[in-house]
Amino acid sequence: MKMLKKLMCSAIVSAMAAAGAAQAKGISDDEVRIGYLADMSGTYSALAGSGGLEAAKMAIEDFGGKVNGKKITIVSADDQNKPDIGANKVRQWIDVDNIDMVAGMVSSAVTIAVNKVVEAKDKISIVSGSASSAITNQYCTANSVHYVYDTYALAHGTGEAVVQEGGDTWFFLTADYAFGHAMEGDVTSVVKASGGKVVGGVRHPLATNDFSSFILQAQASGAKIVGLANAGADTTNALKTAKEFGVVQAGQKLAGLLIFLTDVYSLGLETTQGLQLTTGFYWDRTPETRAWAERYKERTGAMPTMVQAGIYSSVNHYLNAVKAAGTDATEAVMSQMKKTPINDFFATNGQIRDDGRMIHDMYLAEVKKPSESQSEWDLYKILRTIPADKAFRPLSESKCKLVAGR
């Protein structure tokens, strides 16, 4: 009873505060300012990079370039995958340039550092590129949204599906740093929970040039599944080598745990066919996704990754929230974003939880055989939909300070 009273009071107070803020502040500096932060030139620049910036610009143009009569502007910066550079840039954006929201954000290490700055300065960040599920778990903040996917969703989507199809013994090729370890850990628990077991693994240094030695070890292990707990160039090199050494022909299967459309495109179907993966978006899934993706391709020359599509959707959702709240004040916009479901080409009934996790349907996809592919970008077939409430870490398991103990 006491609890309920307290809740009611705080709801009333915050509603009053929000209303007050809206009246008092409106749009700060008469402009809504968005900062796009991403790896623009390095290992991860293909999955977000300049394409992501273009997606954000599209969202602003489609919105009419103005919200409630006030101009929307966007600036961008290259974080070079370095947390100190990213955090300093965002600090400068907020202090000097009065940025209201930070979008993009790729390397998990950069994101965790930037989110701390955003929290301290009470602004908003919407993370579309990063993988680590820790962003809305132990590192969660009330100022950040994790929009597209995370390691938990990838591990459960791909891991469970593979074990169910009989892939019950695993060998890991793991990138030897935080992301790789997290990915391997998440998948290991899924494999064990589904009745499989892990028979071995190799932890390779980040940016390894030659994978042939590790592939030989994977072959010698006799595991049915070789799980790739790495990303970017490491994944593409590992897949290429696996093809060369006839891993699939010898009866083993590969499970790519973090694979983007651009990776598959770059490797070609000959190398990647049959690979199963989890994705938050695929351009050729519905008429709406196709229509948007075609427009995107016209501007950039390539089809969008799930991250680039997510950037458009998240910027659009943010601008809608600003419009509805009548202000770009952080608290009002965050609560507006959280209470409004997301329905667009990207997500159906997407919802931002209190820990900042945007939950939406994920998709288990399989890379097509060259003979099945009709066109240059016809790369995936969607095997099944993983419903939003199954795809992401349930709040009951969360270590996030905002929801713990519920």
Add this chain to the structure above:
Amino acid sequence: MAELLGFPPQVLFGQLLIGLINGSFYALLSLGLAIIFGLLNIINFAHGAQYMLGAFVAWLGLKFLGVNYWVSLILAPLVVAAIGIALEKTLLRRLYKEDHLYGLLLTFGLALMIEGSFVHFFGVSGQPYSVPQALTGGNNLGFMFLPTYRAWIIVASLVICFGTWYMIERTKLGAYLRAGTENPQLLQAFGINVPLLITLTYGYGVALAAFAGVLAAPIYSVSPVMGSNLLIVVFAVVVIGGMGSIMGAIVTGLLMGLIEGLTKVFYPEASTTVIFLVMIVVLLVRPAGLFGKEA
């Protein structure tokens, strides 16, 4: 079955063979560096970028002009060598009398510019280049599956490496080259065109890098950063072998491939650092490198 050091022998043999394959890559790249350093006194930091250019010329040729792999294997080194020769004639030439550092800075700057512009135009995710039809497939050797293309890499690079060694150490042209490094004035007095000799030598060193690039195109992604990933290791190989020593570069290249291969079995986390560990030990014990002459 008997085990060697806790591993079944077939696993170990497989790893040794893989090490040899990677080693022949190191040998090919460090050979070019060693020649350029030995004869021009230039530390060619653009070597990685030239290796990348070789792969890109092959890829561009295939994509836009339909030039196949075998033609590229000859053509790409020639194209990249021509670019290298232009660099030598216009820029590098002015630095021979200066400290090593100037050549290093120039080539390093050039490498950054070349890589940067390729990243701008092609992105970093890498372009596909398939293995030529004649070299697809592989053989089961009993202890491992050896892809035909990997076998081809060993053969091609060893032929080139030892051919180059023979040319420099055993032929008249090689004798001129070596004399040119010892005493260019005297050689010129005998009526030999020394500047031309040096230009062609740089061109040859660069061509070796581009050749390695074409060899690498089907097995690694053709990406603008492929060279910078490899260059540091190759420099370590040259230092271990002894700066400027031709045989040193070849033998050390193969040796380092083997050591790296074994590390990948016993302690994979250290596989990218083990070569530098060897370098430190060698520099402590033999500062001129394994095959270098003490100054």
